[in-house]
Amino acid sequence: MTKNEANVTFLGGAGTVTGSKFLLTYRGTRILIDCGVFQGLKALRLMNWEPLPVDAGQIDLVLLTHGHLDHVGYLPRLHEQGFSGPIYGTGPTLDIAQIILEDSGRIHEEEAKKANKEGYSAHEPALPFFTLELAQKTIDLFREVPQDAWQYAAENLHYRFVYNGHIVGSTYVEVKINDKILVFSGDIGRAHDPLLFDPKKPARADYLFLESTYGDRLHPKDDFERVLEPLIRQTIADRGALVVPSFAVERLQTLMYLLHQGFQNKTLPEIPVYVDSPMGNRVLEVFQRHPSWHKLRESDFRAILDDVTVVTSYEETWKVLHEEGPKIIIAGSGMISGGRVLTYLQQLIDQPTTRVLLVGFQAEGTRGRLLLEGAQELKIYGSYLPVRAEIHLMESLSAHGDQADLISWMSELRQAPECVYLIHGERPAQEALAQKIVDAYAWRVAIPKLHDVVSLAV
Ligand SMILES: [Zn+2]
CATH class of the missing domain: 3.40.50.10890 (Rossmann fold)
Incomplete structure (x- = not known):
């Protein structure tokens, strides 16, 4: 890797909605953005039990966009595989993540016990995905950072969290490497939510990693x-x-x-x-x-x-x-x-x-x-x-913006991103959104597959 190149590896949330995990590497610094579990299809769920294809012990820090399970639920397994760095997020994000991880640990233990007692698990014996104790050890790594303020990660590498109105505490993440900006959208909320403020919109993104959950749909106005x-x-x-x-x-x-x-x-x-x-x-x-x-x-x-x-x-x-x-x-x-x-x-x-x-x-x-x-x-x-x-x-x-919300969320970018990578969506939603972005803005769009690695000039 040359010194002005960063890499992003799609370890989850690629071609599927769940399992968000994006590994950003720049000059020996490794940052994992979100650390979620796969949910739904059995082939996806089974992947949760595989070790990550990268060395967890080499990851320096984790940034969490929000506290949902498909963005935080793999953290205890990451810790178990050797990660022991700080896990950064906003105050409410870390509070939510704590609740979700503790609850999951308890449920995993209960379900394993129930499956063993009633004998319906395919595994003998059924093991919890992670325990409450492991969840609590992982929570000890949480470090709160305020929204909007740039944080130092390494030389010429900074990041910040910006409000995006999906759930309480949720943000998108901007990463600044030299003079380039990478934006990881997290899950984008909707305008006029009864509880939350409207999502903020990024002004600049040289590389945009955009969620596409509802990329092919407009929410009906069903009151x-x-x-x-x-x-x-x-x-x-x-x-x-x-x-x-x-x-x-x-x-x-x-x-x-x-x-x-x-x-x-x-x-x-x-x-x-x-x-x-x-x-x-x-x-x-x-x-x-x-x-x-x-x-x-x-x-x-x-x-x-x-x-x-x-x-x-x-x-x-x-x-x-x-x-x-x-x-x-x-x-x-x-x-x-x-x-x-x-x-x-x-x-x-x-x-x-x-x-x-x-x-x-x-x-x-x-x-x-x-x-x-x-x-x-x-x-x-x-x-x-x-x-x-x-x-x-x-x-x-829905807590997710629809196609029109996603298009509008990018409307304040003052110049075209070098590429928009569609993440966190099923394939038909991604194809529809890719077409819409080309029609609306004529930007370059890519749909990465699981485990793809892209090199970015920074
Ligand atoms: Zn979410």
Whole structure:
């Protein structure tokens, strides 16, 4: 490598939405941007168990764009493989990442125990992906940095975090090497979010690494109450359950906030709401600790908790299931790939009085995606269950910008990037977005594959 060349290796989030990991190398300094797990398709999930194709012990530092599992969930495995440098992120990002990693460690341990007891794992014995203890050792490496301020990483190599409105604390990352700027978009939020401010837009990017989750779609303008009101009414009429699988971070708080508003304004019929997410409360505390990162006021926190019953123990989960009468149940995880929602759907998916409302992106191979595609049966805890529930989708609650938002996010770049690399998207979304960028800006676009390495003149 010549001294004015940097390399980026795509270790995840290439040709797929999940597993974001981008290794930036410049003159012996190695920076990993995000460290997520693969989710969804089995072939992807199996890759989580392989060691990284690079020496983790040689990585100097990690930068986190935000706290979602597909951006932080591989950190304990990275630590286990020898990484012991600092992990940098904004305050709320590190708080969220801590909650997610601790929760994952607990779930991995529980699931391994359950699989061993009930004998449904293909592995003998089933091992946790990582333990709570390993998660906590990894969290010890977290170092908070403020947004917007340039940070020194090595000679002629600086970085900073800039607000991008996807979840609380989320940012894009700018890396300055000599006089070139690399921008890693992270996941880009949407304008006019009920809880978050609009994403900031970069003014300069010589090389842009752009997420493309919804690169081929425009979110419908389906108004929250217009979609939800009839679903609640029907649920009340047949005394059924409306199950909303939800990401514990952000979607859950947005749902609680919008439900509260709908009940207050009497635009939604009253119905008991159960929030079964052990993480949900801790995430609300993160909002409270970081008031400058979102629009919620102190009084909003009390108010949104007034309208819901928060379920904290597994025994209570069963009480909710046996509770007579109509109800809304909000439980993680958002793509039904794990979490408490599995217990609810195991009991309720075969009932015609059940409605399932999906509210976020559903990656290939997840149960959420299968339901959206009309699956007749669903495998939960090793058994196939017939799907008799109605399946609904509300894309307008997505935390990701759509194609128009992504195009608009690049609109303040004063000069053309040397290349836009599309990451964090499935192939059809990336191809559509690539075409759109060429049409709108006539810039050079590339769609890297997993493990590709690109050399950048810096
Ligand atoms: Zn995300």
